[in-house]
Amino acid sequence: MIGSAVARYREIQIQTSSPGExxxxxxxxxxxxxxxxxxxxxxGHRGKGSQLVSKSHAxxxExxxxxxxxxSPELCERLASVYDFCLSRLTEANLKADAEKVGEVIRVLTxxxxxxxxxxxxxxxxxxxxxxx
Numbered sequence: 551m552i553g554s555a556v557a558r559y560r561e562i563q564i565q566t567s568s569p570g571e572x573x574x575x576x577x578x579x580x581x582x583x584x585x586x587x588x589x590x591x592x593x594g595h596r597g598k599g600s601q602l603v604s605k606s607h608a609x610x611x612e613x614x615x616x617x618x619x620x621x622s623p624e625l626c627e628r629l630a631s632v633y634d635f636c637l638s639r640l641t642e643a644n645l646k647a648d649a650e651k652v653g654e655v656i657r658v659l660t661x662x663x664x665x666x667x668x669x670x671x672x673x674x675x676x677x678x679x680x681x682x683x
Contacts, residue, residue, distance in 0.1 A: 570670035577663045580609045584656050591649035603644045603652065610636050632658060 583606040590599030614633040617626040636655045643651035 568670075568674065570666075570673060573666055574670055576609055576613065577659075577666060580606055580659070581656070581663065583609070584652055584659075587643070588649045588652040588656065591643070591647045591652065596647040599647060599649075599652075600644050603640050606652075606655070607637060607640045607644075610640070629662075632662065 583602045587599045587602035587606060590596070590602060610633050614630060614637070617629055619626045636658060639651045639655050639658075642648060643655075
């Protein structure tokens, strides 16, 4: 009963979130999975680590596919390079159960995550001000 209520709440939250809020939620989930994979590999739990790497890989793949080259081709090229690097490192991490490779992905994506945490609320405020005019 409680599980279905939580699932319904999450569904509504997703449906009513802005694209920026969804992006932040994806990054939050990604970092949760990456941290779990890193810990799992470090403690010898290869199966669990592989599951979490696969989830991380799926999120980064979606972020890569969602890039809109019509909006900002140069930015998209740079982000695509970062995401490709991360996908490559995650593949290596999964093959070797390598926590350090997962750590590389965390280090590379942390500045992006922090930039989005600043940019998304700022863009929402600017958009709200524009609609008031």
